[in-house]
Amino acid sequence: MMAWVYGFQKVRTFSFSELSDRSEGIIPKTRFSVIIPFRNEAENLPDLLKSIEKLKYPEASFEIIFVNDASEDNSEAILYEAIQKSKFSIKTIQNKRVSNSPKKDAISEAVQQANFEWIATTDADCTLSSNWLKSFDRFIQLNNPMMVCGPVKYESADSFIENFQELDGLSLQAVGVGGFGFNNPLLSNGANLAYTKNAFLEVNGFSGNDHIASGDDIFLMEKMKRTFPGRVQFLKSEEAIVSTKPQKNWKDVINQRIRWASKTSKQKSITSLFLGALVFLVNISILVLPILMIFDSERALVYLLLIVFKIITDFVFIQRSAQFFNVKISFWKFPLQTFVYAAVIFIVVLGSFRGKYLWKGRSIKKMT
Numbered sequence: 001m002m003a004w005v006y007g008f009q010k011v012r013t014f015s016f017s018e019l020s021d022r023s024e025g026i027i028p029k030t031r032f033s034v035i036i037p038f039r040n041e042a043e044n045l046p047d048l049l050k051s052i053e054k055l056k057y058p059e060a061s062f063e064i065i066f067v068n069d070a071s072e073d074n075s076e077a078i079l080y081e082a083i084q085k086s087k088f089s090i091k092t093i094q095n096k097r098v099s100n101s102p103k104k105d106a107i108s109e110a111v112q113q114a115n116f117e118w119i120a121t122t123d124a125d126c127t128l129s130s131n132w133l134k135s136f137d138r139f140i141q142l143n144n145p146m147m148v149c150g151p152v153k154y155e156s157a158d159s160f161i162e163n164f165q166e167l168d169g170l171s172l173q174a175v176g177v178g179g180f181g182f183n184n185p186l187l188s189n190g191a192n193l194a195y196t197k198n199a200f201l202e203v204n205g206f207s208g209n210d211h212i213a214s215g216d217d218i219f220l221m222e223k224m225k226r227t228f229p230g231r232v233q234f235l236k237s238e239e240a241i242v243s244t245k246p247q248k249n250w251k252d253v254i255n256q257r258i259r260w261a262s263k264t265s266k267q268k269s270i271t272s273l274f275l276g277a278l279v280f281l282v283n284i285s286i287l288v289l290p291i292l293m294i295f296d297s298e299r300a301l302v303y304l305l306l307i308v309f310k311i312i313t314d315f316v317f318i319q320r321s322a323q324f325f326n327v328k329i330s331f332w333k334f335p336l337q338t339f340v341y342a343a344v345i346f347i348v349v350l351g352s353f354r355g356k357y358l359w360k361g362r363s364i365k366k367m368t
Contacts, residue, residue: 007181150192
């Protein structure tokens with residue numbers, strides 16, 4: 001765990017102020033096609049559209065492509081009204097289903113219609129920083145990457161379920177950034193991702209994994225990492241943070257994580273598979289240790305110390321990520337969150353054996 005803290009620290013923070021000497025006089029040159037798949041997002045689209053209107057980037061240098069994935073609400077009507085008023089280039093296209101992954105199909109369709117050389121993706125339940133594209137542009141000009149992974153954080157109103165998702169998100173970001181610190185990217189998030197259109201076409205997009213419903217981010221990153229060594233990089237910048245909304249109930253939290261887990265066994269990274277197995281075993285032990293304290297009372301203190309060690313280690317680990325995202329976390333919430341997280345992991349692993357899960361009003365069948 002501490003190794004990932006070290007890896008997180010190794011990735012230098014990229015900010016306008018720190019890099020003023022290098023970036024002085026840089027004018028935006030990168031042209032972006034921003035792709036946003038959506039399905040039944042009428043509740044979330046207004047906030048996203050407001051953040052798009054606040055983007056500080058030349059109007060002629062980016063376009064927004066919304067991809068409608070068979071929405072059954074008034075999402076399209078909201079977008080139509082926004083398109084009429086927007087000063088930016090915004091359009092809506094329809095998804096063409098050709099695989100088991102609606103989101104990958106949506107992105108692939110939009111890439112074909114994209115006018116610009118850089119593809120940026122985000123989700124319809126997100127909001128963007130006003131300097132989002134500007135920070136990507138400066139990073140691209142100074143570092144010449146083929147893919148750029150960006151930071152994502154959960155919004156939280158401090159309810160227990162939202163706090164759980166916020167802490168879980170911070171831990172995933174810590175692991176993801178830590179991997180880049182060791183020059184071994186493990187995680188990426190499609191809510192904040194950019195890559196060149198040519199690179200996407202060169203690796204044949206999602207071909208080879210489009211039978212898996214999720215993984216539009218990680219599988220593509222693994223392909224890019226193999227094809228373009230050293231040119232998959234992380235943009236650790238406050239200006240590049242994308243905020244996403246948490247799930248509202250535990251059923252959706254579980255289904256979301258089952259969707260995420262469905263891609264884990266298909267990853268080719270030995271490190272990722274080992275890390276996933278380790279996380280599962282450690283969290284199962286957290287559920288078992290209290291039982292051992294009852295039935296093996298002679299070693300109860302040892303078991304208690306192991307639990308305390310796990311809680312403290314998790315806090316230190318997540319605290320590094322929280323500092324970057326300017327999120328305040330309370331140590332006193334960690335004991336309960338630790339056991340809830342372990343229980344969620346256990347339920348998700350059991351749920352992953354069902355062969356299907358619910359997401360966005362669809363029953364998704366996991367493919368082998």
